[in-house]
Amino acid sequence: MRYLLMPCTVYTGTEVLPDHAVLINGERIEAVLPASGELPAEVPRRDGRGLHLCPGFVDLQIYGGGGVLFSVEPTPAVLARLRAHTLRHGTTSFMPCLPTSPPALMAQALATVQAALPTMPGLLGLHLEGPYINPLKKGAHQAEFIQTPTPQAIDELLTAAAGALRLMTLAPERVSPPVVARLRAAGVVLSAGHSAATYEEASAAFEQGVSTTTHLFNAMSGFESRAPGLVGAVYDAAQVQASIIADGVHCAYAALRISQKILGERLFLITDAVENSTYGAYRFHQQGDYFVDENGTLAGSALTMLTAVRNCVQHVGLPLPEALRMASLYPARVIGLANEIGRIAPGYRADMCLFDDDYQAHATIISGEFHAYSAAPHAYSAVPTA
Known part of the structure; x- marks a missing residue:
């Protein structure tokens, strides 16, 4: 029409x-x-x-919303409801996310996304946040499901994914260069996160092809005078991008403003949104404008991308056009679609x-x-x- x-x-x-x-x-x-x-x-x-x-907004990390939690129940029906929720709030392209999970659940999520890709407009693939993360920075992730990757395990994962795996968060210090190379050769965008990497380890991983970073500041080695850590390595890199959760809880608005001054077009928004859950390995309940797990650990946001844009304007002080780019153009660049969306x-x-x-x-x-x-x-x- x-x-x-x-x-x-x-x-x-x-x-x-x-x-x-x-x-x-x-x-x-x-x-x-x-x-x-x-x-x-x-x-x-x-x-x-x-x-x-x-x-339209591009959300590269969303677990749930609108009454459903894909990361607990990765079924076609739940994915369809999550798609409807994102559309309702202006997000046209999205990447459902799965945390560090049992192999069977990972396989189910990959199969669900792979089957939906041909018929669901705006579905970009699956984001696996884990299982190759550092237990020291696991946050709300379940330690029992954390793995150390081998080339054979990666080949099995990529075979099962059948092209549905689009982005993976991993701890650079826990992954060997051959594993990074194998994932990159398969077209998977790699993001450093849930990591205790030193500045040197993170910088080396960026040279090897890790191109972005998951929820800046959260569950990663911070910036210190004698140990710049993963945050410092991101700041210092020329091309590496970073996602950030603009809810004022996962990081202070001042930290977001400072980071935007340093990173400019390399900083982009995600929701990291979850939903209430009473069963499965991950049980969350809402506490104000965010979610916690059963131990009270910060576990995700209650954001939509449009709310994140509003927060960037009203609380961070960014111009609206820049906040909109952080929610659309910049994440599109992360996954190589900036000439399309x-x-x-x-x-x-x-x-x-x-x-x-x-x-x-x-x-x-x-x-x-x-x-x-x-x-x-x-x-x-x-x-x-x-």
Whole structure:
């Protein structure tokens, strides 16, 4: 279907364009045009009502939300409900995540994601956070499931994954260079996390192909004057990226602001969102704006990506366009999709979020398909051009 969405303030990823229209043609963006200028005739229109229109969010680490927890029950039905939850809040591309888990659960999660990839728009693959992590920095992960990888184990994992494994968090000091090379050769993006790596160990891993870092500050060796640790190695690297949880609990907003000054475009947002759970290896309950496990250990956030963007603007002091890039363009770069998603520009996939000044999503567009939500004061309808 070909239609115009207008008028909106369009955040393209490089510019802010008030009173503009986006021409959508099937799954792609055809053009970005001034709403008051000459527009294609006989094209249906959807009323953007002057709201903010940004690229759809890209969440590379989400465990659950909307009443379901994929990391405890990685079934097709739960994955579908998680997909609906992310769309409701403007996230068009997402990567469900599994923590350090028993082999059978890992196999089930991989099989579920692999089966859904051909038919679920915006599903990017599976993020395995573990099992190759450091017990000293396990956080809420279960120590009994932590493994030390061997080349044979990696080959078995990649065979079982059948292309569904897209990102893996591991502790660089626990993984040999041949293992890193094998995973990278299979196209898996590697992220340093749950790690007690020294500055030297982390820097060496970055040279070997570990290209990003999982939830900066949390469950990793910190920055000290004589031991810069993993945090220092990220700061000092030229290209390595880092995710961060912008809820004011996992790290102070001041720490996020300082890190953004240092890292710039290398810092991106994740939700690390979980959900209440009373069974399985991971049992969580909500405590204010975050979740803890049975031992009271911080275990995940209650964020959506749109809330994380709001926090970056209101509490960190970042400009809205930069906060939006941290939630869309920058994570798209991490997984090599910055020429496909993360911008509003001709040729890009028509993945977008329409939201108001209170950071409430009114509509999500995914592959050109328009989903309106109750945040809007009145229903949307396609109105033909007069």
